Amino acid sequence: MLSCKEASVLLSLSQEQPVGWRARAGLRLHLMLCRGCRNFRLQLDMIRTAIRRFRDDDTPR
Amino acid sequence: MTSPGEQDIQQHRAYLMRYALLQLRNQEVAEDVVQETLLAALQGLAGFSGNSSQRTWLTGILKHKIIDVMRRKAREQPLTINDDESEADAIDAIFSANGHWQQPPANWGDPAKSLEDSKFREMFEICCRVMPERTARAFMMREVMEMSTEEICKELKITQANLWVILHRARLSLRACLEIKWFGTRTN
Structure with a gap:
């Protein structure tokens, strides 16, 4: 079973490139059981979305 | 020859500034690269419009300028490398x-x-x-x-x-x- 530390590394890495099937399987199992890492995954997506939004958003502040 | 619309330039400038600031985190340096980008663009092409392909094209120029600045900065004062x-x-x-x-x-x-x-x-x-x-x-x-x-x-x-x-x-x-x-x- 992956630790949260290992899972977080894989989640971050998934933002760069697809990870192998073995890692994906380990990650899926971990995420089923770990709310903190599920939240972390959502936060990573949000951070990426936010940066691109703030870069591209043309509406004046 | 059509001169670029003031509004188009302002809109492009605002976008390029946000882009440059996110990357460079320094207002003055960001203003400089955006200025250079717009000048280079104006020399390269007559007429601006607010369409997205032009934004892509401008962003391409901006990227090069940003990388140049970062290279120059890296030469002048190398960052202390965190091992x-x-x-x-x-x-x-x-x-x-x-x-x-x-x-x-x-x-x-x-x-x-x-x-x-x-x-x-x-x-x-x-x-x-x-x-x-x-x-x-x-x-x-x-x-x-x-x-x-x-x-x-x-x-x-x-x-x-x-x-x-x-x-x-x-x-x-x-x-x-x-x-x-x-x-x-x-x-x-």
Whole structure:
């Protein structure tokens, strides 16, 4: 079973490139059981979305 | 020959400024590269319009100018290189000895709502600004300029493994900062 530390590394890495099937399987199992890492995954997506939004958003502040 | 519309230029400038500021984190330097970009663009082509292909084209010019600035800066004052060990130590500190989160990431609720909130944007910018220079440079190359990891490694003269650690560290610290500054102040 992956630790949260290992899972977080894989989640971050998934933002760069697809990870192998073995890692994906380990990650899926971990995420089923770990709310903190599920939240972390959502936060990573949000951070990426936010940066691109703030870069591209043309509406004046 | 049609002269570029004032409004088009202003709109492009605003976009280019946001882009340059996210990457360079310095108002003056960002203004300079945007100015150079617009001048280069005006010399290269008659007429501006607000369409998206022109934005793409301008962004291409801007990217080159930004990379030039970063190279020059790297030559003039090389950053003190954090060795991988200190990066790894910083990541270790976020987890307990058995690999659990010291502070498990919380539920941030509906992202769309936060993204609409100008206060969130302000906090996000603050959290980006507190990132160490070397970390921010690599992270923004990835997220703002959307460079591939290969390109970034070549530019910064580091290995893939180095870069992964830097990016991971950047995300961990950015999310921790946001959680304290933004989400910690709300009740879910």
